[in-house]
Amino acid sequence: MFLFLQRLINKKPTKKQKIEAVYKKWxxxxxxVAYDVLKNHAMAEDAVQETILRLIDNIDKIDDIASRRTRNYIGVICRHIAYDMKYRKVSIGSDAEYDSLASEALSRDALSVVIDNENVExxxxxxxxxxxxxxxxxxxYAGEGMSVGEIAQLLGISTKTVQKRLERARIKIRQKLAEEATDNE
Amino acid sequence: MSDNNKNTDTVLDAVIDSLAGEAADELFDAYEQGAEPEFTDEHNKKMEKIISHAFKVHFNKRMLLVAVIAMVLALGAAFSVTARRDKFGDFYIINGQRGTTFRLSETIPTEGESAEVNRCHFFLGYIPEGYESNDNLETKYRCYDHYVNEAGDKEFTVTKALITDTSEIPTKGEGIEMMDINGNEVFKSQNNGVTSLKYTYQNILISIEGNIDETELINIAENMK
Structure with a gap:
């Protein structure tokens, strides 16, 4: 009886209650987030609706509704949708822009990049x-710990694209650090 | 790319990954504070609808119609006469709960046609060694000969029966097999160590069954006239 009551009290919220709480909180x-990209009230509202629809399909990935992690997760999805709406699925900063980076060997002395606090910032x-x-x-991938497959499913892109973009993101940052190290010499 | 550079890249990638979460925190912190926007009534209604319909199983009307039609067809097929019956000689085998039944497929013979049963006569071209007939019965609709061995622990029976509406085989699907014996389609079944061979001949059901070896039973059937 006690266990039953305890179970009743600790009853997990239903998925519907969860999505309702997510919407209310965020x-x-x-x-x-959407308005910052779209600069339009009606479109920002649409982006919020789209984000909730996307979250409905991925509600199991949300544990703690109020956590920063959840907020960042929602923020990424919302921003992705807002950019999609803004550019009507035409990718900006085309992937080809960074193709040269991938093949380019970053010639630098390995010791020239020192990871100190300044570099961290x-x-x-x-x-x-x-x-x-x-x-x-x-x-x-790195912040939320999602797999390449999960990201691909969430953002509606292929796993190959996710992998390419991850690699290019890292190359871009590495290149900037290397350039800076060279400038300081 | 030199090994040194490769190693540096790996270290840097790990650092980048470890800082991605923090960068996301800092980036999205900026959106936490600020004026609360006033959503339009249209948006609020839409959100209410989205949330109230979330996780409900939605049926597309067309899909529902197709599903209903498919279900009706499947049920129709499952309950149709042909689907439930397997042809066996002049009979159908119907899978029932109590056992497999033989049902007369055509008309039930009239009493006049049952004369053949009344002329109950078996000619067994092969009787296993050591077996003797110890009992027989002859009625208007049925006749049989019962054989036992000397020890009295093995026996077999040869039966001819006019098929009435249904003739049930006391098995529930154990060792059921269709076999051909002298051009006859024979239904073989096994239950509690008793093997049974059944086939039909001119509205007569002929059964040979017993707890003797299966090959002996088949031998009897093959040599029966």
Missing amino acids: RFFMYR RIKEYIKSLNYIYQEVLFL
Whole structure:
């Protein structure tokens, strides 16, 4: 009897209650993220709706509704949708832009890059300044611990594209660090 | 690319990955604060609808119609006469709960046609060594000969029976097999160590069954006239 009551009290929220709580908690946040990209009230509202629809399909990936991790996860999805709406699925900063980077050997002395506090801050800035298509895969992969397959499913792109973008994101940052090291010499 | 550079890249990639979460935190912190936007009524209604319909199983009307039609067809097929019956000689085998039954497929013979049963006569071209007939019965609809061995622990029976509406075989699907004996389609079944061979001949059901060796039983059937 006691166990039954305890179970009743500790009853997990249903998926519907969960998505309702997610919307209630993060609706303004989602709007601001979307608005920052779209600069349009109606479109930002649409992006919020789309984000919730996308979250409905991935609600199991959300554990703690109020956590920063959940917020970042929602933020990445919302921003992805907002950019999709803005560019109507035409990818900006075409992947080809970075193709040369992938093949280019970064000639530098391995010891020239020292990871100190200053560099840590710089790397974070570089990550934040990345094009969103590279940033979002990096956030989801390294920040959220999602697999390449999960990211591909969530963003509606192929796993190959996810892998390419991850690699290019890292190359871009490495290149910036190397350039800076060369400039300081 | 030199090994040194490769190693540096690997280290840097690990650092980049470890900082991605922090960078995301910093990036999205900026959106946490700020004026609360006022959503339009249209948006609020839409959100209400999205959430209330979330996780509900939606049926597309056309899909539902197709599913219903498929179900009706499947049920129709499952309950159709031909689907439930397997042809066996002049009979159908119907899988019932109690056992497999033989059902007369055509008309039930009239009493006049049952004369053949009344002329109950078996000619067994082969009787296993040591077996003797110890009992026989002859009625208007049925006749049989019962054979036992000297020890009295092995026996077999040869039966001719006019098939009435149904003739049930006391098995529930154990060792069921269709075999050909002298051009006859023979239904073989086994239950509790008793093997049974059944086949039909002019509205007569002929059964040979017993706890003797299966090959002996088949030998009896093959040599029966």
